[in-house]
Amino acid sequence: MVLTGGKCEVRALGSPRWLQADHQFLARRRQTRANRAVARVRRTLSRKNHLYLYARIGGLVLLEIVLVVVLVLMCIVGIFLWTRLAAASARTIGAPAGELETLFRGGVMCRYVLTSGSLVRLEFFDWGIRLRGIPVSRWIVPTWEARYDELAIAELVALPASRIAVCFRLRGEANPIAFLSDRTLAILPELEKRGVPVNRSITQIRRVRELYE
Numbered sequence: 001m002v003l004t005g006g007k008c009e010v011r012a013l014g015s016p017r018w019l020q021a022d023h024q025f026l027a028r029r030r031q032t033r034a035n036r037a038v039a040r041v042r043r044t045l046s047r048k049n050h051l052y053l054y055a056r057i058g059g060l061v062l063l064e065i066v067l068v069v070v071l072v073l074m075c076i077v078g079i080f081l082w083t084r085l086a087a088a089s090a091r092t093i094g095a096p097a098g099e100l101e102t103l104f105r106g107g108v109m110c111r112y113v114l115t116s117g118s119l120v121r122l123e124f125f126d127w128g129i130r131l132r133g134i135p136v137s138r139w140i141v142p143t144w145e146a147r148y149d150e151l152a153i154a155e156l157v158a159l160p161a162s163r164i165a166v167c168f169r170l171r172g173e174a175n176p177i178a179f180l181s182d183r184t185l186a187i188l189p190e191l192e193k194r195g196v197p198v199n200r201s202i203t204q205i206r207r208v209r210e211l212y213e
Helices: 018-087 184-192 208-212
Strands: 002-004 008-009 103-109 120-124 128-133 143-145 153-158 163-168 172-182 196-202
Touching: 103 184, 120 172, 143 163, 153 184, 163 184, 172 208, 184 196
Parallel strands: 153 196
Antiparallel strands: 002 008, 103 120, 103 172, 120 128, 128 143, 153 163, 163 172
8 A cells, every 4th residue: 555645546556576586486496396297207208218229239149149040050051961862872882093084074864863964073094984073062962983894874865954874774773873064975985985875765754763663
């Protein structure tokens, strides 16, 4: 209440300065608390995101390691099985080393192994013939030896869409083997002049197992 000019007036007085300062202090304090709460939430979310990221990366690395180990084991098992299967068609007679007279390169066709390219050597010696792989393929290509007088016949056979092969059959044994080559017409004369019977007629077969029937 204020008395002015003989009149009595009522005016609203502002808040005291100390009260205004207290309000401002409380507002800043609430804001600070809110900011700290937000910061704590952000730090918590950041830690969780980092942990999730680390867990995911660790899981991917572990999966890659497991896949690599599985592939290595599969390769080892495959090589072992292929080696065992190739050994089933092997035939060695303990022949002397001898001097190599003629050499042809090509592939092999037998019960469990069929190769293309020039992974196999057909070697002619004075005592007989030897089929074997080149150094990088000897673990998958069987070594097959026979004396000339053990060979019953050398005949031509061919699979569909394949090179013509010279099939070597033994006397009294059911263990033939075929040599795939583009030079079959040059191989047969080499056998003939060493006394091996040959058959120049080409026998078409649909699958390798027909050689053993």
